Amino acid sequence: MAPDRRGFVAAALAVLPAMIWSSAALGAAAARVHVVRLNKMKFGPTPEGVKVGDTIEWVNDDFLRHTATARSGAFDVDLNPGAKARIVLRSAGKIDFYCRYHPGMTGRLIVAARDP
Amino acid sequence: MTWNFPIAIVAAGMVAGAAYGQPAFQPTDPQIAHIAYTAGQIDVSAGQQALAKSKNAMVRDFAQEMVRDHTAVNDQALTLVERLGVTPEANPTSTALSSAAATKHAELAKLNGAAFDRAYVQNEIAYHKTVNAALSGTLIPSARNAELKELLGTGLKLFQAHQTHAEHLAQQLH
Numbered sequence: 648m649a650p651d652r653r654g655f656v657a658a659a660l661a662v663l664p665a666m667i668w669s670s671a672a673l674g675a676a677a678a679r680v681h682v683v684r685l686n687k688m689k690f691g692p693t694p695e696g697v698k699v700g701d702t703i704e705w706v707n708d709d710f711l712r713h714t715a716t717a718r719s720g721a722f723d724v725d726l727n728p729g730a731k732a733r734i735v736l737r738s739a740g741k742i743d744f745y746c747r748y749h750p751g752m753t754g755r756l757i758v759a760a761r762d763p
Numbered sequence: 764m765t766w767n768f769p770i771a772i773v774a775a776g777m778v779a780g781a782a783y784g785q786p787a788f789q790p791t792d793p794q795i796a797h798i799a800y801t802a803g804q805i806d807v808s809a810g811q812q813a814l815a816k817s818k819n820a821m822v823r824d825f826a827q828e829m830v831r832d833h834t835a836v837n838d839q840a841l842t843l844v845e846r847l848g849v850t851p852e853a854n855p856t857s858t859a860l861s862s863a864a865a866t867k868h869a870e871l872a873k874l875n876g877a878a879f880d881r882a883y884v885q886n887e888i889a890y891h892k893t894v895n896a897a898l899s900g901t902l903i904p905s906a907r908n909a910e911l912k913e914l915l916g917t918g919l920k921l922f923q924a925h926q927t928h929a930e931h932l933a934q935q936l937h
Contacts (some may be wrong), residue, residue: 688921688924749928751924751927
């Protein structure tokens with residue numbers, strides 16, 4: 648059985664770097680796309696577990712034109728009825744956002760730092 | 764005040780009875796659709812008048828928003844009534860709204876510059892307050908069709924946002 652075991656270890660060793668490399672690549676590519684839908688004069692639920700580098704896709708299901716505008720100035724997206732648009736989150740923290748046309752429409756994103 | 768007076772009567776008549784659990788005027792769905800559509804058209808016309816007369820960028824932005832939003836709601840309302848096979852039906856409330864609007868339109872036509880801007884925005888505040896009271900006090904509770912009720916509910920949220928916007932604008936104009 649010794650040769651088999653050696654073969655197994657050799658194979659495992661050969662595969663190991665690939666596994667390490669791919670998990671690293673996976674980590675780098677783990678930025679996600681979160682969808683926030685707007686309808687009936689409201690922002691839908693905001694996603695949890697949002698991290699720096701993630702994308703927010705705003706989808707306007709309403710028949711009214713809206714914006715998704717960060718109070719910090721981090722983003723300002725104009726959304727015609729039926730339109731969708733994406734932004735990438737560049738920094739961690741709480742981001743309060745609203746619609747410039749209908750300021751009663753508000754929401755908050757909580758963006759966590761990405762693990763090193 | 765020429766504007767607020769007849770509208771106040773309409774609104775009072777619609778809302779007063781509701782407090783006692785028995786609305787004085789219980790409009791049917793075809794009447795509700797007509798009132799809501801008329802109210803929207805009035806604000807579209809007012810916005811167009813402001814776009815023709817005002818040179819103030821904030822007022823123009825606001826007017827543009829009124830035209831865009833109210834047109835969108837009315838398009839939605841038309842699609843809905845067509846689908847439901849409902850024919851909007853004229854009634855004393857929508858007639859009173861239209862004639863009060865014509866009076867106000869003529870009054871505003873005589874004003875220019877900052878005086879027009881202030882009068883237009885003040886009227887938008889008063890108008891949205893009245894329509895919102897009618898929506899929440901009479902039109903929404905009276906609506907029978909669920910989709911109509913829902914559209915009116917979205918309309919109410921929208922008009923409340925407009926009222927807030929108009930109030931902020933009024934502060935900036937002073």
